[in-house]
Amino acid sequence: MRTILAGERFAARLQPGDIVLLKGELGSGKTHFVKGIARFFDIAPEEVQSPTFSLIHEYVGSVRLYHIDCYRLNKPEDAYEIGLEDYIYSDGISLIEWPEKVEPLLPDNCQIVEISHISKEQRKIIIHHQV
Amino acid sequence: MMILGIESSCDETAAAVYSDGRLLSSVIASQADHVAFGGIVPELASRAHERVIWHTVAQAMEKAGVTEDNVDAIAVTEGPGLMGSLLVGLCFAKGLAIQWNKPIVGVNHIDAHIYATYIDEMPEMPFVSLVVSGGHTQIFYVERPLQHKLMGQTRDDAAGEAFDKIGKLLGLEYPAGPEIDRLARTGDDSFYDFPRAMMKKGLDFSFSGLKTSVLYYLQDIPKLEQEKFLKEHMADLCASISAAITDVLIHKMRQAIRSTGVKCAIIAGGVSANSMLREKAHKMAGELGVSLHIPHPVYCTDNAAMIAVTGWFKMKEGMTDDLHLKPYARHKWEKVGIGG
Numbered sequence A: 001m002r003t004i005l006a007g008e009r010f011a012a013r014l015q016p017g018d019i020v021l022l023k024g025e026l027g028s029g030k031t032h033f034v035k036g037i038a039r040f041f042d043i044a045p046e047e048v049q050s051p052t053f054s055l056i057h058e059y060v061g062s063v064r065l066y067h068i069d070c071y072r073l074n075k076p077e078d079a080y081e082i083g084l085e086d087y088i089y090s091d092g093i094s095l096i097e098w099p100e101k102v103e104p105l106l107p108d109n110c111q112i113v114e115i116s117h118i119s120k121e122q123r124k125i126i127i128h129h130q131v
Numbered sequence B: 001m002m003i004l005g006i007e008s009s010c011d012e013t014a015a016a017v018y019s020d021g022r023l024l025s026s027v028i029a030s031q032a033d034h035v036a037f038g039g040i041v042p043e044l045a046s047r048a049h050e051r052v053i054w055h056t057v058a059q060a061m062e063k064a065g066v067t068e069d070n071v072d073a074i075a076v077t078e079g080p081g082l083m084g085s086l087l088v089g090l091c092f093a094k095g096l097a098i099q100w101n102k103p104i105v106g107v108n109h110i111d112a113h114i115y116a117t118y119i120d121e122m123p124e125m126p127f128v129s130l131v132v133s134g135g136h137t138q139i140f141y142v143e144r145p146l147q148h149k150l151m152g153q154t155r156d157d158a159a160g161e162a163f164d165k166i167g168k169l170l171g172l173e174y175p176a177g178p179e180i181d182r183l184a185r186t187g188d189d190s191f192y193d194f195p196r197a198m199m200k201k202g203l204d205f206s207f208s209g210l211k212t213s214v215l216y217y218l219q220d221i222p223k224l225e226q227e228k229f230l231k232e233h234m235a236d237l238c239a240s241i242s243a244a245i246t247d248v249l250i251h252k253m254r255q256a257i258r259s260t261g262v263k264c265a266i267i268a269g270g271v272s273a274n275s276m277l278r279e280k281a282h283k284m285a286g287e288l289g290v291s292l293h294i295p296h297p298v299y300c301t302d303n304a305a306m307i308a309v310t311g312w313f314k315m316k317e318g319m320t321d322d323l324h325l326k327p328y329a330r331h332k333w334e335k336v337g338i339g340g
Helices: A002-011 A030-040 A084-088 A099-105 B046-064 B083-100 B109-119 B159-169 B177-184 B208-219 B223-260 B275-288 B305-316
Strands: A019-023 A056-060 A064-069 A093-097 A111-117 A123-129 B002-007 B014-019 B022-028 B073-079 B104-108 B127-132 B137-142 B148-153 B264-268 B291-293
Touching: A002 A030, A002 A123, A019 A030, A019 A099, A030 A064, A030 A093, A030 A111, A064 A084, A084 A093, A084 A099, A093 A099, B002 B046, B002 B083, B002 B305, B014 B046, B014 B305, B022 B046, B022 B305, B046 B083, B073 B083, B073 B109, B073 B305, B083 B104, B104 B109, B104 B305, B109 B127, B109 B137, B109 B264, B109 B305, B127 B223, B137 B223, B148 B223, B159 B177, B159 B208, B159 B223, B177 B223, B177 B275, B208 B223, B223 B264, B223 B275, B264 B275, B275 B291
Parallel strands: A019 A093, A019 A111, A064 A093, B002 B073, B073 B104, B127 B264, B264 B291
Antiparallel strands: A056 A064, A111 A123, B002 B014, B014 B022, B127 B137, B137 B148
């Protein structure tokens, strides 16, 4: 629940066109963090579901959110197949889970959110901005 | 009435021909003869759709032994899915519709999973349908053809995704769903009591907590013992995890059937091939006195036969579209509560 709150607070700094890379192992709470971002932009958190299978989910609130999951991609070039650049170079905000899979194709000016387990009830969330 | 169906919403490019209760052909590019397609078709199709769609449709027509003169309408997936992928199928279908001068029918991909059952059977309406796959977990109440009300859905991971990712945590290869199912058959499903989430909270689902609880369960095993433990108890863990997932699915389905009073239930989507789910579903159907229908496994994963048969239903209802048909990435269904 607090991961959702953290996402919501983080979202206040986001601008249309921003790209957010969400890093963290399976079960760390990346999708929950996205639920918080969605809530900030007037999108119901329950609308946010894992895009692992469908690859990209689009949510429309006060901005357009692209929830992208690269987990199933085998090589960076697969990103072209799903049309990744159409989303990340748009006016929407792109939130990318498992960005490690497409790292070479991502621009430099992304925001990075790293979520890790401290204990069962605690997460560490590190936020930094690439320059 | 003969329908050509075209599907390109996610990974698969597919085409099929269906005519009044009879499926004449069903071609899926990734499973077809690769030579005819000029090489291996990538599993992750998406933009690769445009490279194979022509061959896929041509092959479906050829296998059915029909020509454009026999076809009455073209049904095509309009959403939900990847915009780039959907556009390929939609534009191709529109091109054919113009050239052949035939009506076009837009089909919702999730609706199509439900109607896949009608390829082989004619379940009676109204019914309750659980659509459960790697990307979806939803319960619908279907009163009459194409009148669908969403009763519940997942708030995070789909059930199939839970199987796939939990298997990965156990060291199995992704996607691990079918392997977990195989291993679970010889395991003890009461070995460990993994959480059944949201059992008392309406008909929505949540599976990400189960994923996390398996992660913690494994972390609590000392590193040195982990390998030996997993080797000894892999089947038990697979059975216990399958039990947790299928218990929730069946519990919610039972509630949906009871609250609507239907006499018929359908389980569709890739996870409907899971043997524990099937076993529990048949038992539940017997207890509630409802008839249970599950499509043939080949029509449970993405295919175009289900698009063609849904298009056939839409044509029967007079629901055709025109060339303004647009793809959509997401779809919001009218939602109903239970008991009301």
